Amino acid sequence: MEPLKVGLLGCGVVGTEVARLFTEQSEELARRAGVPLRLAGVAVRRLGRARGVDLDPELFTTDAAALVEKCDLVVEVIGGIEPARTLILQAMASGASVVTANKALLAEDGETLLSAADRHGVDLYYEAAVAAAIPILRPLKESLVGDTVHRVLGIVNGTTNYVLDRMHTTGTGFAEAVAQAQSLGYAEADPTADVEGFDAAAKAAILASLAFHTRVTAADVHREGITGVTAADIASAERLHAVVKLLAICDRTVGPDGEPGVSVRVHPAMIPQDHPLAGVRDAYNAVFVQTQAAGELMFYGKGAGGAPTASAVLGDVVTVARNRAAGRRGPAESTHSGLRPRPMGEVITRYHINLDVLDRPGVLATVAGAFAENGVSIETVRQHQHQHQGREADEGAPAQRASLVVVTHAATDAALSATVEALAHLDPVQAVESVMRVEGDT
């Protein structure tokens, strides 16, 4: 049988590992695929750089466009929007199937890629785009296709999970924890994509699209990062027997107009210590799925890194090769539900609010009134006095101050944020020290 010509676009951390495992195991992979696989070339930006893989130097090329034209299967691990998109579309137009790990591109413009795959009758697989080696896309798309997914709750960014875990275990602040993550290679020199939640938001869009059989893009995802999470927030969470995690949350929902839809968001939240996601430590990822018939499922593993990402890429390579050997395509995406993203204000959630207040009679009544006016019901209040240099201190003795920690019952995010806004303007409230959502109740 004619070998399948595989072109690799990109030879960074992931590409190097893909090339290494591919060449080391080519015979075994061929047996599994039912067709021989041959590496036809590796497109790189610059030739002559040392790579962590021992390949024939002839395989390297800077002409990615020429490479994709001669391949049956193109593996794209360049990342980013361009030139990745143009190369993928060109590959498909010339009849090649594509395996990619490019979450940013899929979340921004998946529709273009998927419709091109349909038009040209080729496969597009991207298991590595979400949570790397953890098989989560195929289970959502295939194993759970007979069930109704209610919610997907994921820790899908290892960097932020490492940072928050460090803050819990060592009591350190955000900046110091990020510096530790950088020194260990868990965070980039510019950690923005991770700590501001962009990476997680792209993955959330992909998860929601598959879970709910619709189309969600990165722009539809409400996104808040972890840069505002303080050591005090972490300590507050621990007093509540909770941990702070950056969560990607995808919900099947019904709007106030009775219209079914989805809500997709990424933000830090407190979850109970006995929630299965609370035990996900270090840079690990996990995705928790709640469905009608299956109940609660969790998928856990390494969500980043060269080898784990290469595992997912090569699983897709063998799958595509099997499909081509059998003259078929894998199942197409189903986006028939057409469920539309709903605004963040409609989302039902709970808030943990930490207020710095003047310690005088009637403060709790005033604060409780602000909640009531916004239709938000309080679950618990904890108050503790502390001696604190108040703003009025220059007028004489420091004012006696107290911390008021409020956890609400469930309400709409709009009502909760209106409450916080109102609290900030109350006379006895000196500062809204922190606000964090509480999730993960069952």
Next chain:
Amino acid sequence: MEPLKVGLLGCGVVGTEVARLFTEQSEELARRAGVPLRLAGVAVRRLGRARGVDLDPELFTTDAAALVEKCDLVVEVIGGIEPARTLILQAMASGASVVTANKALLAEDGETLLSAADRHGVDLYYEAAVAAAIPILRPLKESLVGDTVHRVLGIVNGTTNYVLDRMHTTGTGFAEAVAQAQSLGYAEADPTADVEGFDAAAKAAILASLAFHTRVTAADVHREGITGVTAADIASAERLHAVVKLLAICDRTVGPDGEPGVSVRVHPAMIPQDHPLAGVRDAYNAVFVQTQAAGELMFYGKGAGGAPTASAVLGDVVTVARNRAAGRRGPAESTHSGLRPRPMGEVITRYHINLDVLDRPGVLATVAGAFAENGVSIETVRQHQHQHQGREADEGAPAQRASLVVVTHAATDAALSATVEALAHLDPVQAVESVMRVEGDT
């Protein structure tokens, strides 16, 4: 498009739930499958029984053989070897694809079913056969097909996990915990298949076959149940910061002759409290997978029950329907590795041994000598005296007795069991109170 005719064989707990979800969601399932689905009939043993699903009574039949002849897709949830096997083979011979949850049949005679599916060009899917709703077979067969699986470690029987979890949380004995499980519907009136490990062994054979691209049958699986696990074993485990779990363990291995192979076994074992599987409580299931590139993965969820099993069955039904609508079959099993099961004696493991010994000088030296003679190295020994009515008591004062708890380093199971045999014959050893393997170190 002509609807796909689906025949359901069996209408017990699982069949009822399959029928209910199938009929309630038939339009949605059709949209996902890309083809309408129609329930063509339900084969039952006796007509006229009340069922938990509202179906046209005309659909029920006692003539399963006639039903399978007229279907495009047959769902087998009768269980057991016959008549399930004959009906499945008959369905395939008449061109129908098959979805089954029948682990016993697959583990005993999967080869017959798989080769019949190949011969007739139809699909055979069985995600529900292992750990019900937890997607584990598709991930092993497809997502991880580009990786090398080293080990699969599973809690794949909910009944025994519930029983052992109760023993840990309440300190109760085995019999009482089984009675509790029975009263809650977690254990059958005759719990043999669960507590003796037969159910887990069938699932282990299926997992090992897929993980290692070979053929393993139930007869190849070394099997020990949990009937011998005592409250004292549980207490010993807790002193070691471990928990006792019934594990299905599938290893890629190399025999002493240098021949690569697999070892597949089911037995109770102590695992460290901080192992991800240790937190799997109640009747939940989880499968922990160690691979070369992906590292450690875990899949967690409900491993039994009508709805979770129906979720997996319907996922397969939609997958098969999609395949038929597209005129293709799903990927066939790959058994090309031909790795053979190795005998239990070769397995490398560790033992926890609890001895009742006479408390006199030199006992530890004698005991340690027995380990050394068998080439087994000791990791820890803990000794504590206790006043105990000895066998020699009728001759006068009770002999002073002690407990000696030994945890070994890794050795072959043959060497370890020879050691236990030798210990039993040592003069100062009054009884070998318990022996349990220790697993889950990383």
